[in-house]
Amino acid sequence: MTISVRYYDGITAAAQVAVLSAEGDVVLLTVADKTQRYSLKKLKINPQLGHVFPTIDLPDEGYIELLQADVPAWLLPHKHQRLFWQRLWHWENKLHYIALSMLGILAFAYVLVTxxxxxxxxxxxxxxxxxxxxxxxxxxxxxxxxxxxxxxxxxxxxxxxxxxxxxxxxxxxxxxxxxxxxxxxxxxxxxxxxxxxxxxxxxxxxxxxxxxxxxxxxxxxxxxxxxxxxxxxxxxxxxxxxxxxxxxxxxxxxxxxxxxxxxxxxxxxxxxxxxxxxxxxxxxxxxxxxxxxxxxxxxxxxxxxxxxxxxxxxxxxxxxxxxxxxxxxx
Ligand SMILES: [Zn+2]
Known part of the structure; x- marks a missing residue:
């Protein structure tokens, strides 16, 4: 239940290598031997966007960038949350959903023009x-x-x-x-x-x-x-x-x-x-x-x-x- 991540403190632009782990509902972020603790509920997880891996907004200024496409299950404690994420990835990865949303955009443009x-x-x-x-x-x-x-x-x-x-x-x-x-x-x-x-x-x-x-x-x-x-x-x-x-x-x-x-x-x-x-x-x-x-x-x-x-x-x-x-x- 430990993954390597990139940590941004929100003050400087440089990324720091960090380790993320969890103890129950508490997430531990270790950066250069210092460990910060966050309540899991306070984290905002953003899905993968194109080639950008998922990110996590921390309650302070900082945020975390994952180094992998999928968010580990222990970061998603609730089942419905997990389902939502799975579906979202599914959608993002499926060409026909992309085509479908393109069609939606085209339909909108058509209605606007017509x-x-x-x-x-x-x-x-x-x-x-x-x-x-x-x-x-x-x-x-x-x-x-x-x-x-x-x-x-x-x-x-x-x-x-x-x-x-x-x-x-x-x-x-x-x-x-x-x-x-x-x-x-x-x-x-x-x-x-x-x-x-x-x-x-x-x-x-x-x-x-x-x-x-x-x-x-x-x-x-x-x-x-x-x-x-x-x-x-x-x-x-x-x-x-x-x-x-x-x-x-x-x-x-x-x-x-x-x-x-x-x-x-x-x-x-x-x-x-x-x-x-x-x-x-x-x-x-x-x-x-x-x-x-x-x-x-x-x-x-x-x-x-x-x-x-x-x-x-x-x-x-x-x-x-x-x-x-x-x-x-x-
Ligand atoms: Zn005429």
Whole structure:
């Protein structure tokens, strides 16, 4: 019932060689011919952690490091204590328990990313002052103009016609404005934070009539209304960007958003929300619902050949499923 241990007096960093033994409920620690006595109950035994052997905290400043992985039974007087330790070692040594706790951590991270961060992003998006959102949107559009867009080739008269149509038929809020851009991404529309909706020249020519354009614009209005762009961007950029927003470091947030926006894909939930908004808006303004289905089918077939576009392709995967409610209502 004697083991060699390493003893630290808690004052100097150096370890001393010591011998540990027990007499009933009393533990004897002998260091350089001096023996100290401790009540067994007063000792705190810490399990092995990775490659660090178990340690024992003494009631004074000192502590003991064992030179072996298992704690001798005489240091663990109670049966339940022994069982606990055995189980703990068992767990620590078993790969599948380690895997299990890794899974737990991954599940936690997944929940945080899937539910926590979007929830926080929503909070941040809703609390951003309009001026900040304005700056974000201008900066985003500028960046997109640089990397993705060229000036529109849609004739002025046609642009004016669509602008008028948009205002009169959909009656968007005053801060929402529609801009035209040419782009190699093909027929597409996107809603920037602050309510700028961009439609590409290809979308204008793809639409067979005004009502099809209105259907797409109604869907984009849904994204604007629920601030999906900002929420996705904030989510995608993760905690860093949120922290910078919350701490007022708007500069770095502004710098990061356009990049994020380019890789942006809306979640299915956001698409469903925007579709529902389009549905309600079209009903409200007497636009036959099948136009939504018509334009979506055209977009889907044109994007089958083009793998780069964002809003109406990867992110709008289930076209058949999405157009069902619009067709059923006829
Ligand atoms: Zn969408």
């Amino acid at each position: 539910y926590g961060i979007p929830k926080m992003a929503q909070g941040v998006a809703n609390s951003l002052p309009p001026a900040t959102e304005q700056v974000l949107a201008q900066h985003t559009l500028k960046s997109l103009d640089y990397v993705l867009f060229q000036p529109t080739k849609v004739p002025i008269a046609k642009q004016q016609h669509i602008q008028q149509l948009f205002k009169q038929r959909l009656q968007p809020a005053a801060h929402i404005n529609l801009v035209f851009r040419d782009s190699e991404i093909g027929a597409n529309a996107l809603a920037l934070p602050n309510g700028t909706i961009v439609i590409t020249d290809d979308l204008v020519s793809l639409a067979k009539n005004d009502n099809e354009l209105l259907a797409v614009l109604a869907h984009e209005l849904g994204h604007v209304q629920a601030r999906h762009g900002l929420r996705s961007a904030l989510s995608a950029a993760g905690l860093g960007i949120m922290v910078s927003t919350l701490t007022g470091d708007v500069e770095s947030t502004i710098a990061a958003i356009p990049t994020v926006f380019l890789q942006l894909s809306y979640s299915r939930d956001f698409e469903r929300e925007a579709d529902q908004f389009a549905y309600d808006t079209m009903l409200k303004h007497d636009i036959p619902l099948h136009y939504f289905a018509d334009i979506l089918l055209s977009l889907a077939s044109q994007h089958n050949a083009n793998s780069e576009a964002n809003d109406y392709q990867q992110t709008h995967p289930n076209v058949q499923e999405r157009i069902q409610p619009f067709l059923k209502a006829q």
